[in-house]
Amino acid sequence: MRLLEYFRSSRRNTAAVAKERLQIVIAHERSEGSGRGYIQRLLPKLEQEILQVIRKYFQIEENQVTLQVEREGDYEVLELNVTLPD
Amino acid sequence: MATIIVVTSGKGGVGKTTTSAAFAMGLALRGHRTAIIDFDVGLRNLDLIMGCERRVVYDFVNVINGEANLNQALIKDKRVDELYILPASQTRNKDALTSEGVNKVLSELFERGFEYIVCDSPAGIEHGAFIALYFADEALIVTNPEVSSVRDSDRILGILASKSRRAENGAEPIKEHLLVTRYDPSRVNSGDMLAMEDITDILGIPILGVIPECPSVLQASNSGVPVILEDSSRAGQAYTDIVGRFLGENLPHRFTTPEKRGFLKRLFR
Numbered sequence: 001m002r003l004l005e006y007f008r009s010s011r012r013n014t015a016a017v018a019k020e021r022l023q024i025v026i027a028h029e030r031s032e033g034s035g036r037g038y039i040q041r042l043l044p045k046l047e048q049e050i051l052q053v054i055r056k057y058f059q060i061e062e063n064q065v066t067l068q069v070e071r072e073g074d075y076e077v078l079e080l081n082v083t084l085p086d
Numbered sequence: 087m088a089t090i091i092v093v094t095s096g097k098g099g100v101g102k103t104t105t106s107a108a109f110a111m112g113l114a115l116r117g118h119r120t121a122i123i124d125f126d127v128g129l130r131n132l133d134l135i136m137g138c139e140r141r142v143v144y145d146f147v148n149v150i151n152g153e154a155n156l157n158q159a160l161i162k163d164k165r166v167d168e169l170y171i172l173p174a175s176q177t178r179n180k181d182a183l184t185s186e187g188v189n190k191v192l193s194e195l196f197e198r199g200f201e202y203i204v205c206d207s208p209a210g211i212e213h214g215a216f217i218a219l220y221f222a223d224e225a226l227i228v229t230n231p232e233v234s235s236v237r238d239s240d241r242i243l244g245i246l247a248s249k250s251r252r253a254e255n256g257a258e259p260i261k262e263h264l265l266v267t268r269y270d271p272s273r274v275n276s277g278d279m280l281a282m283e284d285i286t287d288i289l290g291i292p293i294l295g296v297i298p299e300c301p302s303v304l305q306a307s308n309s310g311v312p313v314i315l316e317d318s319s320r321a322g323q324a325y326t327d328i329v330g331r332f333l334g335e336n337l338p339h340r341f342t343t344p345e346k347r348g349f350l351k352r353l354f355r
């Protein structure tokens with residue numbers, strides 16, 4: 001009986017194991033290799049969140065916050081521009 | 087202005103061509119003027135899945151090279167109006183697809199009033215897959231619930247976001263849709279297959295739909311019928327839902343829980 005349960009439970013876990021392994025390997029691959037793409041993908045959301053934070057202090061329009069990624073040599077530089085109201 | 091949709095995956099054999107055929111057929115069934123292009127130069131297969139292999143005279147590369155015009159190469163589907171197929175060349179290799187050439191063909195399709203252009207990508211992350219996704223506005227990422235397919239999909243997402251025309255021009259990013267195919271809910275339940283929620287968690291893109299593992303897919307391909315035309319099949323219905331959702335309808339997911347087995351089925355399992 002015990003033995004049976006052992007096999008059952010180890011089988012039951014393979015999807016969870018797969019998920020965990022994938023999350024680790026993908027996080028690693030994202031942080032090296034194809035980095036730029038992932039930064040680009042994050043920009044719209046990041047821009048929205050930055051906008052929300054700044055709006056706690058200043059009244060600004062959406063187009064007053066811009067985010068850009070520039071490549072300088074080996075580095076990606078994240079450029080944030082906020083135009084404040086007069 | 088036409089919308090260019092690439093069906094892509096990185097990994098081979100996950101259901102891109104099956105999906106391209108069903109999806110394009112579904113759009114045409116809804117009355118949208120749709121063209122479907124086979125980018126798998128050298129390994130032409132879309133013609134077989136669409137059931138038009140005996141009507142191929144000229145192909146995509148012939149048009150690019152000016153050996154035929156688009157009219158001569160486009161094959162009109164016999165089952166539905168508004169659907170046209172542009173087959174891949176069987177005798178060339180993928181380098182024959184230059185970006186100027188592909189761009190020219192796409193612009194010509196725009197001029198002819200096509201609303202949707204579905205690009206069936208080859209597997210891999212080489213030139214063929216790059217050129218298939220380069221001009222895309224939206225992408226269907228076809229993924230099987232299996233570790234290597236999920237990882238490869240993530241690679242493709244990186245490429246969509248960095249190597250596409252939209253990325254290069256700093257335009258709005260390509261709109262990504264996850265499509266999980268060959269899904270087996272009973273195996274998900276017993277814990278030996280990744281669940282659709284796991285895959286969306288890992289890849290972080292919205293899910294357009296789930297296609298169950300379904301014997302009708304093979305049967306439909308045997309007879310050259312896009313599976314979406316098999317109204318009674320689960321895969322066909324799931325693809326119909328996907329087209330509906332793509333066009334903005336709010337439809338619940340189906341076929342994502344194990345089928346209730348009848349007594350006899352259980353007996354002969």
Ligand SMILES: Nc1ncnc2c1ncn2[C@@H]1O[C@H](COP(=O)(O)OP(=O)(O)OP(=O)(O)O)[C@@H](O)[C@H]1O
Binds near residue numbers: 095098100209300304
């Ligand atoms: N939902 C499904 N249920 C069962 N079988 C399926 C399903 N989807 C695809 N298949 C089968 O998987 C195989 C591969 O499908 P398909 O040719 O569409 O993949 P592909 O991604 O285009 O492959 P390639 O990378 O070689 O171009 C085919 O035999 C097809 O019948």
Ligand SMILES: [Mg+2]
Binds near residue numbers: 102104126
């Ligand atoms: Mg294919």
